[in-house]
Amino acid sequence: MPATQPFKRKPTDAQVRDLPFAREGQRFVRLPNATGLYLVVGKTAKTFVHQREVRRLGERKTVRLKLGRFPELSVQDAYDRVHEDSKAKATALPSRGPTLGEAFERFKTAHLQRRGRSPRTVEQYEYTLGQLLACWAGTPLRDLADDPARVAQKHDELTRAHGPYAANHAMRCLRAVYRHARKANPKLPADHPAVAVDYNAEERKDNAMSRDELRMWWAKWAEIKNPVRRELHVLSLLSAMRRDALCKARWEHLRVAERVLHVPLPKGGAKRAFDLPLSRGMVASLARLRRACEVYADGTPWLFPSRTSESGHVTEVKQSKKLAFAAGHALRATWITQARALGLPSYHTKILANHVTDNDTHDGYASARALKREMREVQDQMSRHLLALAPKEARALLRMPRTPRPRRTS
Numbered sequence: 001m002p003a004t005q006p007f008k009r010k011p012t013d014a015q016v017r018d019l020p021f022a023r024e025g026q027r028f029v030r031l032p033n034a035t036g037l038y039l040v041v042g043k044t045a046k047t048f049v050h051q052r053e054v055r056r057l058g059e060r061k062t063v064r065l066k067l068g069r070f071p072e073l074s075v076q077d078a079y080d081r082v083h084e085d086s087k088a089k090a091t092a093l094p095s096r097g098p099t100l101g102e103a104f105e106r107f108k109t110a111h112l113q114r115r116g117r118s119p120r121t122v123e124q125y126e127y128t129l130g131q132l133l134a135c136w137a138g139t140p141l142r143d144l145a146d147d148p149a150r151v152a153q154k155h156d157e158l159t160r161a162h163g164p165y166a167a168n169h170a171m172r173c174l175r176a177v178y179r180h181a182r183k184a185n186p187k188l189p190a191d192h193p194a195v196a197v198d199y200n201a202e203e204r205k206d207n208a209m210s211r212d213e214l215r216m217w218w219a220k221w222a223e224i225k226n227p228v229r230r231e232l233h234v235l236s237l238l239s240a241m242r243r244d245a246l247c248k249a250r251w252e253h254l255r256v257a258e259r260v261l262h263v264p265l266p267k268g269g270a271k272r273a274f275d276l277p278l279s280r281g282m283v284a285s286l287a288r289l290r291r292a293c294e295v296y297a298d299g300t301p302w303l304f305p306s307r308t309s310e311s312g313h314v315t316e317v318k319q320s321k322k323l324a325f326a327a328g329h330a331l332r333a334t335w336i337t338q339a340r341a342l343g344l345p346s347y348h349t350k351i352l353a354n355h356v357t358d359n360d361t362h363d364g365y366a367s368a369r370a371l372k373r374e375m376r377e378v379q380d381q382m383s384r385h386l387l388a389l390a391p392k393e394a395r396a397l398l399r400m401p402r403t404p405r406p407r408r409t410s
Helices: 013-018 075-092 100-113 119-132 141-146 148-162 164-184 211-221 227-239 243-247 280-296 329-342 346-352 372-387
Strands: 027-030 037-041 046-056 059-070 260-263 274-277
Touching: 013 059, 037 075, 046 075, 059 075, 100 119, 100 141, 100 164, 119 164, 141 148, 141 164, 148 164, 211 227, 211 329, 227 243, 227 280, 227 329, 227 372, 274 346, 274 372, 280 372, 329 346, 329 372, 346 372
Parallel strands: none
Antiparallel strands: 027 037, 037 046, 046 059, 260 274
8 A cells, every 4th residue: 555644744742643543444654754664554553663675585575564553652762763773774784795796897807907817818707797697797796695596597597598618617707706705705605606506517529630630631721722721720730829829929929030939928818928939840831821921911910810800810710611620729639639649748748738837846846948949849849740641732732932032133
């Protein structure tokens, strides 16, 4: 029943006493100057009640607390009770703490950017929390932690809509942001919101190629018409670099005299920057690539320019389905597999593939800088092994381009 407000200011006991009883049912009279204070007028009684909103399991609900009947409870006493209840609520109820959106902004600034995480990592977090979990941007972290079933249900929804890997990644991002926020807000529940999530099974792809498969791969590679694309696949195979780092490589990162390609922002951010030793086969590929770029996009700063990409460089390494051969990460897996088949030192191949080595106490004492020559020898050995599997039709495209001799002048 809607409330009426016959009083413009705080009423006296006499005014409440003169207020007529209801002929049928009840009517609510809102009393001014006190939030949520009402007088419920029935057929034979007048009762003061305090109406307020509470949050239960993430939902707001309205509750009414009976204060007492008039005249046993005076108007002044009713007002005093409401003020006391409001004051007690303000001091007793804990703060809901930061929302997911606020916690992520803090996480991005204080953790991701300050620790030099790669731009790709930041982009993945922004996509996950800014799009997949955008509906919770204004939701307090406490509410999510208090209702883990709600989070588990969201994981199920994301699995159906975006796949098992994206759903798992979203929950890991939520967990990381929550744990970071809890350091500054220790009153948040100890259990993170995703504690009830049953993560989807994840299997590592078995897409590395054997020697026989590599021979077939080289035959398919020779059918590619675009020379920039051809060299992208060659360098992916010979360098074992990750797609993002290789596609963003620039000519200014190449130091021919030292035979290295500087990788400023690999996976793990700027702190993991390294110089990749170049084999003779990789140098030949870069020479062919340079000549192709002079025709395809002269003056481009990128090793692998693209006329259709907004960034100006290649972003996707997949080839047409007609060729149907391995690309991208499969070539990195092939390099690692073939290195193991040749029995090359594990520490050297980990460094060349930019894998973590400091999680082993023994390897942590080794210096990649002091083993620069040995690293290049391993790189040369790997390139010779992989290039030797190319058939005749492919080898014609793998030759070092000849530099024309300068003409004599009389």
